[in-house]
Amino acid sequence: MIKAALxxxxxxxxxxxxxxxxxxxxxxxxxxxxxxGWGDQLIWAQTYxxxxxxxxxxxxxLMVIFHLEDCPHSQxxxxxxxxxxxxxxxxxxxxxxxxxxxxxxxxxxxxxxQYVPRIIFVDPSMTVRADVxxxxxNRMYAYEPSDINLLLNNMxxxxxxxxxEL
Amino acid sequence: MIKAALxxxxxxxxxxxxxxxxxxxxxxxxxxxxxxGWGDQLIWAQTYxxxxxxxxxxxxxLMVIFHLEDCPHSQxxxxxxxxxxxxxxxxxxxxxxxxxxxxxxxxxxxxxxQYVPRIIFVDPSMTVRADVxxxxxNRMYAYEPSDINLLLNNMxxxxxxxxxEL
Numbered sequence: 001m002i003k004a005a006l007x008x009x010x011x012x013x014x015x016x017x018x019x020x021x022x023x024x025x026x027x028x029x030x031x032x033x034x035x036x037g038w039g040d041q042l043i044w045a046q047t048y049x050x051x052x053x054x055x056x057x058x059x060x061x062l063m064v065i066f067h068l069e070d071c072p073h074s075q076x077x078x079x080x081x082x083x084x085x086x087x088x089x090x091x092x093x094x095x096x097x098x099x100x101x102x103x104x105x106x107x108x109x110x111x112x113x114q115y116v117p118r119i120i121f122v123d124p125s126m127t128v129r130a131d132v133x134x135x136x137x138n139r140m141y142a143y144e145p146s147d148i149n150l151l152l153n154n155m156x157x158x159x160x161x162x163x164x165e166l
Numbered sequence: 167m168i169k170a171a172l173x174x175x176x177x178x179x180x181x182x183x184x185x186x187x188x189x190x191x192x193x194x195x196x197x198x199x200x201x202x203g204w205g206d207q208l209i210w211a212q213t214y215x216x217x218x219x220x221x222x223x224x225x226x227x228l229m230v231i232f233h234l235e236d237c238p239h240s241q242x243x244x245x246x247x248x249x250x251x252x253x254x255x256x257x258x259x260x261x262x263x264x265x266x267x268x269x270x271x272x273x274x275x276x277x278x279x280q281y282v283p284r285i286i287f288v289d290p291s292m293t294v295r296a297d298v299x300x301x302x303x304n305r306m307y308a309y310e311p312s313d314i315n316l317l318l319n320n321m322x323x324x325x326x327x328x329x330x331e332l
Contacts, residue, residue, distance in 0.1 A: 022254035024207055031199045031206035040197035041190055047213055050268035088188035102216035105271075 038065060038099050039082050042092055048106060051098040055124045061158040062122040063091065064109060065099040073144070074117040080145040087148070090155055112140050119143055119151065121158035132157050204231060204265050205248050208258050214272060217264040221290045227324040228288040229257065230275060231265040239310070240283040246311040253314070256321055278306050285309055285317065287324035298323050 034044040045051035048064070055062040067074035081087060091097050103114050108128040111120075118141045121129040132154045133140040134147055143151050200210040211217035214230070221228040233240035247253060257263050269280050274294045277286075284307045287295040298320045299306040300313055309317050 020251065021249075022205070022207055022251045022258070024258055029207050029209075031201055032210060034198040034200055034212075039188070041188055041195050043195075044198060046200075047266065047268050047270065049270060053268070085186065085188045092188070092190055100213065102213050102219070104213065104215060 034099075036067075036069065036099055036101065037078050037082060038067075039088050039091065039097075041088065042097050045096060045098040048098065048100070048104045048109070051096050052122070052126060055096045055122060056126065058096065059124045059161070060094060060096050061124060061129075061161065062096040062098065063155070063158070064120045064122065065097075066101075066103070066109075066114070066118040066120070067099060067116045068101055071116050073142075076145050077117045077143055080148050081151075084148055086152060087155070090152070094159055095155070112138075115139055115142065117142060119154075121154065123158070123162045125162050127162055129158055200265075202233075202235065202265055202267065203244050203248060204233075205254050205257065205263075207254065208263050211262060211264040214264065214266070214270045214275070217262050218288070218292060221262045221288060222292065224262065225290045225327070226260060226262050227290060227295075227327065228262040228264065229321070229324070230286045230288065231263075232267075232269070232275075232280070232284040232286070233265060233282045234267055237282050239308075242311050243283045243309055246314050247317075250314055252318060253321070256318070260325055261321070278304075281305055281308065283308060285320075287320065289324070289328045291328050293328055295324055295328075 033040060034046060035042065038044075045054055045062075051062050051064070054060070067078065103110065109120050110118075111128065111130045118139070119134075120141055121132045123129055134143045134150060134154075136142050199206060200212060201208060204210075211220055211228075217228050217230070220226070233244065269276065275286055276284075277294065277296045284305070285300075286307055287298045289295055300309045300320075301316060302308050
């Protein structure tokens with residue numbers, strides 16, 4: 001009897017909590033995340049301005065990832081990137097992170113053009129680290145899944161800040 | 167027996183799916199969403215650039231919400247806003263939406279200063295609708311929870327685009 005009452009109560013709670021909430025005509029959507037698949041345990045900045053502020057105030061380098069959800073190269077890199085614990089741990093502890101599916105108005109973030117996937121490091125002094133690049137001369141900031149160790153090395157480079165004192 | 171085997175299997179699946187995944191020292195985090203509590207069924211732009219692009223290409227007005235997670239006025243407005251089905255439905259069908267916890271570099275988005283909560287409408291022609299404002303003369307783009315009907319009226323105003331033909 002108590003069990004039955006509890007079940008009824010549970011159903012009522014479930015019904016009332018979803019009752020009246022807006023649902024799109026096309027059905028309920030999965031809420032969008034800021035991680036977009038690049039590591040849902042990391043704390044992502046939303047905008048470049050926010051990321052720069054965090055980078056300066058915490059004196060940590062910034063990694064900006066330009067990507068597109070429907071680009072197979074972005075997807076392939078994202079899979080390896082998000083599953084690599086060393087990358088995830090280092091980013092979580094030593095970096096500010098931002099991933100963008102849209103270009104910003106700041107030309108410094110596209111030193112050799114706008115393409116995806118593209119990874120740009122920025123020093124806390126707000127200097128784009130054009131010297132920290134991948135292995136492709138025509139797309140210097142592109143990485144493939146097989147370049148993940150190069151990316152880790154580049155993260156170590158970016159961690160050596162341009163100025164160690166203020 | 168089958169039940170026991172099934173239980174073991176379930177435990178194994180649960181363990182293996184979380185095995186090896188990066189977990190911060192401080193414990194597993196809830197992934198951040200782009201909605202930030204303003205309506206998790208809406209499709210939020212991440213950046214102002216992205217929002218402007220969508221607004222122009224879909225010929226829909228843009229609503230930009232400036233807020234802060236730890237501001238009680240933002241929280242109070244967010245609660246009423248996210249639970250108002252008329253607002254949510256209208257935004258979903260007729261608007262491009264962006265919520266920001268950080269100011270942009272574009273001064274047009276702060277016609278009378280930077281404060282939160284602040285709601286600015288932008289026409290698909292990329293003109294900030296400084297004429298669509300709330301009821302407070304010192305903070306013209308601020309809204310309180312009791313202003314939700316005024317906000318709905320302002321959404322109707324913003325839907326009347328500045329140019330109906332291209």
